[in-house]
Amino acid sequence: MSGRGDEEASRLDQLKKTAAATVSEIGSLTVNDKGEVWFAELSEMWPGQAFTIKVKEVLFHEKSKYQDVLVFSSYEYGNVLVLDGVIQCTDRDEYSYQEMITHLPLCSLESPAKKVLVIGGGDGGVLREITRHETIETIEICELDEMVPEVAKKYFPKMAVGFDDERVKCHFMDGFKFLKEVDAGTYDAIIVDSSDPVGPAASLFQKPFFDLVHRALKDTGIVCTQAESVWLHLDIIQELHKLCLEVFRDPAKNSGSVNYAYCTIPTYPSGQIGFMLSSKSNIDFRSPKQKLSENSSALLKYYSPEIHGASFVLPQFAKKCLDC
Ligand code: SPD
Numbered sequence: 001m002s003g004r005g006d007e008e009a010s011r012l013d014q015l016k017k018t019a020a021a022t023v024s025e026i027g028s029l030t031v032n033d034k035g036e037v038w039f040a041e042l043s044e045m046w047p048g049q050a051f052t053i054k055v056k057e058v059l060f061h062e063k064s065k066y067q068d069v070l071v072f073s074s075y076e077y078g079n080v081l082v083l084d085g086v087i088q089c090t091d092r093d094e095y096s097y098q099e100m101i102t103h104l105p106l107c108s109l110e111s112p113a114k115k116v117l118v119i120g121g122g123d124g125g126v127l128r129e130i131t132r133h134e135t136i137e138t139i140e141i142c143e144l145d146e147m148v149p150e151v152a153k154k155y156f157p158k159m160a161v162g163f164d165d166e167r168v169k170c171h172f173m174d175g176f177k178f179l180k181e182v183d184a185g186t187y188d189a190i191i192v193d194s195s196d197p198v199g200p201a202a203s204l205f206q207k208p209f210f211d212l213v214h215r216a217l218k219d220t221g222i223v224c225t226q227a228e229s230v231w232l233h234l235d236i237i238q239e240l241h242k243l244c245l246e247v248f249r250d251p252a253k254n255s256g257s258v259n260y261a262y263c264t265i266p267t268y269p270s271g272q273i274g275f276m277l278s279s280k281s282n283i284d285f286r287s288p289k290q291k292l293s294e295n296s297s298a299l300l301k302y303y304s305p306e307i308h309g310a311s312f313v314l315p316q317f318a319k320k321c322l323d324c
Contacts, residue, residue, distance in 0.1 A: 046269045064147035098125035099303040100263040105224035107288040113188035119175040121193035122148030127162025132296035142178040179212035192225035210247040230318040231270035244278040261311040
């Protein structure tokens with residue numbers, strides 16, 4: 001090979017060296033023969049599979065006190081936030097999850113929400129959605145890792161916009177500690193926007209946490225928590241469902257409601273993620289009772305009253321599993 005062929009080979013070689021230098025410290029990035037850098041989402045939570053995205057540029061990579069924080073720009077999904085190797089959100093599809101985890105509970109309430117708490121949610125996307133509800137007077141967020149909002153404000157300004165709302169108050173601390181200190185019956189809704197139940201978020205899927213949530217909610221309040229994928233995590237969903245029934249159902253009063261809903265989202269494992277909604281009251285989560293204003297509704301890209309109801313309709317295999 002000579003001339004053009006040699007030039008091309010040396011260009012590729014150079015590209016690979018540059019890319020390799022970028023990826024050497026980040027385990028989830030690899031460089032292929034063409035010098036392209038790819039992110040692969042590997043986790044024990046979805047063994048034997050990995051979603052991959054072609055990386056344009058690594059924008060931020062640091063270890064916080066709690067986790068590995070990575071932001072890169074991509075060719076097809078805009079900027080991507082990754083915590084401990086797992087995708088948390090991308091510019092292109094974040095609205096699907098953030099709209100559904102927020103408007104499912106807030107629109108299921110019998111009366112409009114006034115006081116709402118977010119546990120986790122440091123990227124600000126859920127805050128942005130909550131602020132679309134004009135009746136809400138106070139929005140508190142309890143996020144463990146201060147680095148996440150900092151990074152979100154810089155690299156995801158459209159998502160982190162919720163932090164600017166004057167009703168928002170931030171607490172940077174452990175969700176458990178925070179909930180232990182709040183008065184009983186404080187919140188109309190609690191949204192648990194957690195990462196997966198490995199690492200810092202593991203305790204947010206366990207009974208002691210839900211006991212505290214139960215205490216912090218008003219009698220008519222609703223908690224909505226990230227509840228994983230029917231394709232990958234039926235065991236986790238089943239456990240969580242059982243746990244929420246144990247905490248929120250009161251057979252003596254014949255009260256309490258627990259239901260699983262889901263949305264589609266290409267950059268979460270298997271393209272689907274769910275939400276567990278629970279309340280001490282008898283609430284038909286499937287039928288929305290609250291409406292967003294026309295102005296707010298016009299800004300939504302995924303949620304609608306129709307999709308609200310439809311999101312509780314499960315495929316047979318998942319339905320059977322949660323019925324038993
Ligand atoms: N498998 C990833 C689940 C991440 C859920 N939380 C995302 C945070 C977005 N606000």
